[in-house]
Amino acid sequence: MSGDTDRGGEDDATATRRPDGGATGVEKATGRESTRAKPSVLNRIRAELAELTVFDLAVYALYATAIAFFVFPVLWVASASLRPAGELFSYPFRLLPREVSLSAYRQVFQAGMVSWLFNSTLVTIFGVSSIVVVSVPAAYAFSRFEFTGRRGLLGIVLLFQMISPVIIIVPLYTVMSSLGLLRTRAGLILLYVGIQTPFSIWLLKGYFDTIPKELDYAARIDGCNRLQTLRHVLLRPVAPGIAVVAIFNTVLTWSEFVLAFTVLGSESRLHTISIGVYKFQGQYGNDWRAIAAASVIGMLPLVIVFLGLQRYFVRGLVEGSLKGQ
Amino acid sequence: MTADMSDSPDDVHLELQALRKEYPGGITAVEEVSLALPRGELLVLVGPSGCGKSTTLRCIAGLEEPTDGDILIGGESVIGRRPEERAIAMVFQNYALYPHKTARQNIGFGLRMTTDLPDDEVVRRVEDVSDTLGITDLLEKKPGSLSGGQQQRVALGRAIVRDPEVFLLDEPLSNLDATLRARMRTEIQQLQRDLDVTTVYVTHDQVEAMTIGDRIAVLDDGRVQQVGTPMTCYHEPANRFVASFIGEPSMNLLDCEFDRVAGVFDGPVTYPASDELTAAAADADGSDVTLGFRPEAPTLVDPATGHGTSEREAKSGSEAEVGAEPTGQGGALTFPGRVDVVEPVGERSFVYVTLESGPQLTIAVPGGTTVKERTAVGIRLPWSGVHLFDATTGRALHHPEWEQGEPLADLTTGGSDT
Numbered sequence: 001m002s003g004d005t006d007r008g009g010e011d012d013a014t015a016t017r018r019p020d021g022g023a024t025g026v027e028k029a030t031g032r033e034s035t036r037a038k039p040s041v042l043n044r045i046r047a048e049l050a051e052l053t054v055f056d057l058a059v060y061a062l063y064a065t066a067i068a069f070f071v072f073p074v075l076w077v078a079s080a081s082l083r084p085a086g087e088l089f090s091y092p093f094r095l096l097p098r099e100v101s102l103s104a105y106r107q108v109f110q111a112g113m114v115s116w117l118f119n120s121t122l123v124t125i126f127g128v129s130s131i132v133v134v135s136v137p138a139a140y141a142f143s144r145f146e147f148t149g150r151r152g153l154l155g156i157v158l159l160f161q162m163i164s165p166v167i168i169i170v171p172l173y174t175v176m177s178s179l180g181l182l183r184t185r186a187g188l189i190l191l192y193v194g195i196q197t198p199f200s201i202w203l204l205k206g207y208f209d210t211i212p213k214e215l216d217y218a219a220r221i222d223g224c225n226r227l228q229t230l231r232h233v234l235l236r237p238v239a240p241g242i243a244v245v246a247i248f249n250t251v252l253t254w255s256e257f258v259l260a261f262t263v264l265g266s267e268s269r270l271h272t273i274s275i276g277v278y279k280f281q282g283q284y285g286n287d288w289r290a291i292a293a294a295s296v297i298g299m300l301p302l303v304i305v306f307l308g309l310q311r312y313f314v315r316g317l318v319e320g321s322l323k324g325q
Numbered sequence: 326m327t328a329d330m331s332d333s334p335d336d337v338h339l340e341l342q343a344l345r346k347e348y349p350g351g352i353t354a355v356e357e358v359s360l361a362l363p364r365g366e367l368l369v370l371v372g373p374s375g376c377g378k379s380t381t382l383r384c385i386a387g388l389e390e391p392t393d394g395d396i397l398i399g400g401e402s403v404i405g406r407r408p409e410e411r412a413i414a415m416v417f418q419n420y421a422l423y424p425h426k427t428a429r430q431n432i433g434f435g436l437r438m439t440t441d442l443p444d445d446e447v448v449r450r451v452e453d454v455s456d457t458l459g460i461t462d463l464l465e466k467k468p469g470s471l472s473g474g475q476q477q478r479v480a481l482g483r484a485i486v487r488d489p490e491v492f493l494l495d496e497p498l499s500n501l502d503a504t505l506r507a508r509m510r511t512e513i514q515q516l517q518r519d520l521d522v523t524t525v526y527v528t529h530d531q532v533e534a535m536t537i538g539d540r541i542a543v544l545d546d547g548r549v550q551q552v553g554t555p556m557t558c559y560h561e562p563a564n565r566f567v568a569s570f571i572g573e574p575s576m577n578l579l580d581c582e583f584d585r586v587a588g589v590f591d592g593p594v595t596y597p598a599s600d601e602l603t604a605a606a607a608d609a610d611g612s613d614v615t616l617g618f619r620p621e622a623p624t625l626v627d628p629a630t631g632h633g634t635s636e637r638e639a640k641s642g643s644e645a646e647v648g649a650e651p652t653g654q655g656g657a658l659t660f661p662g663r664v665d666v667v668e669p670v671g672e673r674s675f676v677y678v679t680l681e682s683g684p685q686l687t688i689a690v691p692g693g694t695t696v697k698e699r700t701a702v703g704i705r706l707p708w709s710g711v712h713l714f715d716a717t718t719g720r721a722l723h724h725p726e727w728e729q730g731e732p733l734a735d736l737t738t739g740g741s742d743t
Contacts, residue, residue, distance in 0.1 A: 146349070214418070217386070218422075218423070220407075221387075221408045221409065221413070222435035223409035232423075
């Protein structure tokens with residue numbers, strides 16, 4: 001119950017903090033900002049609420065619905081993971097556990113959670129950094145160099161992106177097998193790099209394209225060669241793009257299941273978190289509590305990564321440095 | 326005087342020889358550009374957008390390799406050298422400051438990359454330069470928190486800290502507002518004189534070109550149309566393009582056919598030729614010529630009598646320099662028109678007059694003159710205000726006389742000596 005009221009309060013807070021939800025709200029917000037002379041917080045909230053129009057309320061209602069739609073499954077999984085054995089399917093159905101129990105978590109760790117986390121971390125760190133290392137110079141080249149076949153090559157890169165890896169999984173398996181990369185982390189990492197690089201190149205090329213060419217020129221006049229230009233001058237302005245690529249690929253590599261399961265197969269010592277979650281559904285029926293607990297643990301690192309990198313999304317580093325751009 | 330200096334080849338510091346730049350896909354940005362700059366000169370490359378001026382500048386900088394031709398700095402070809410080996414520095418239209426570096430790091434970056442000067446020497450030079458430019462208190466700020474004028478100064482600082490032989494400025498003022506632009510223009514001019522560094526300045530703004538340049542080179546279609554002092558380009562435009570490009574508002578041009586027998590120009594107006602004009606018109610490839618005159622050249626007269634109206638009288642004082650009118654020809658040198666619009670700009674007004682035969686002319690009258698819109702007027706154009714161009718080739722055939730030793734020209738050359 002308390003969880004529900006909390007969420008309600010949060011919605012109100014968002015409402016007062018962000019009155020720019022509707023098109024009409026924007027002008028009012030600035031006007032209000034300038035006329036108000038430091039009233040108490042309570043007065044301010046009251047004033048904000050008084051100025052809410054029906055349209056604003058409708059917009060917030062829509063926000064709330066959307067948020068609930070996405071947040072509910074997460075909260076439900078968390079709630080399911082915290083129940084003692086047997087409570088999940090008890091009748092009547094309960095949203096919140098009657099008593100909190102960590103037994104599911106204990107079970108998950110006993111089943112090898114530490115090893116899965118370790119494997120996933122390893123694969124993600126090497127995979128994502130390799131993707132960034134490959135795609136940043138490639139995107140730079142595509143954005144800045146004029147060479148024969150540039151457009152064609154870009155098209156081919158895009159074409160690769162259009163092929164779903166699941167479709168080519170059988171030939172991939174054969175190739176991996178003949179290269180001796182089955183049941184190795186390196187094989188899985190290579191696959192991720194190969195599959196994710198095209199998209200990352202395109203995304204980063206877009207970021208490079210927004211940086212004026214004059215920065216390159218200035219760097220060259222200041223004595224930089226191409227790689228130095230990239231390292232000293234362009235890397236920082238393009239950092240938001242790299243952050244996006246990193247987050248996107250982290251989410252994907254961390255949670256990817258089909259390729260991981262195919263490549264790693266029976267080598268349980270190398271299994272990643274997604275395979276770990278899968279292990280709790282099997283011939284004896286699905287252990288939903290354990291699945292929920294493993295999912296919650298699996299989600300946490302992603303949340304941490306996202307929080308760590310999110311400021312790069314918000315900050316436009318190149319903004320303001322070039323007038324009229 | 327500056328024109329004379331360029332004639333002695335010993336003094337030539339920066340030279341472009343038949344520069345040509347083609348891009349893949351058959352686009353030729355620069356057809357043929359040859360220029361020679363004596364040491365310490367400020368040459369303005371001016372022309373409409375797409376005329377090849379920025380490409381020329383980038384070729385000098387080494388950012389692009391010319392397809393053909395040679396670039397010499399101090400007598401040595403710099404083709405194939407990397408930008409930092411050319412002893413040039415460049416300022417860009419959008420300043421291109423490194424957004425994540427402070428002003429200090431921006432200015433010092435080139436020194437750190439190209440020299441192995443010790444840290445304290447770099448710091449000393451950066452501080453010297455920022456002292457010159459008055460930006461010492463901005464050194465720890467990042468470009469994002471600097472105003473346009475401050476960014477401009479940092480960009481200038483980044484250029485001069487390397488003590489370049491040749492200074493390249495690519496439309497450095499076009500991102501500033503009008504007031505700041507005028508101030509920075511003076512500042513750049515001052516700085517260039519103080520440093521006595523050979524400078525190529527690119528702009529599309531002919532007023533800026535006229536005011537800042539020792540000499541200007543007018544470019545169009547990838548070719549140099551004319552190189553000369555601002556006053557030469559204004560008074561003796563080499564061809565139709567220069568005539569219409571230099572001067573604000575631009576020169577009135579009327580396409581006519583020269584009737585040799587009658588000795589008149591026949592076109593939108595019928596205008597009798599003087600002996601001089603007759604001789605000049607004979608040089609044309611055909612009989613098609615273009616009459617040109619500055620808005621200041623003609624006077625407005627009463628359409629009925631052809632004699633000076635009250636406006637005409639009010640204006641007569643300032644008209645003295647246009648030259649003596651041919652006696653007895655007053656009527657013939659006048660053609661009728663109708664006033665469309667009067668644009669007062671202060672000390673003078675621009676009157677737009679449509680001739681009965683169609684074309685619209687711009688006439689400048691003193692600011693106090695009262696001219697009514699939508700009334701008939703006569704335009705009296707003295708011979709002494711007429712330029713003549715070959716209509717086929719655009720080549721100039723005749724220019725009116727002008728005083729070469731004008732105070733403005735003196736000021737410019739006098740300034741460069743100090």
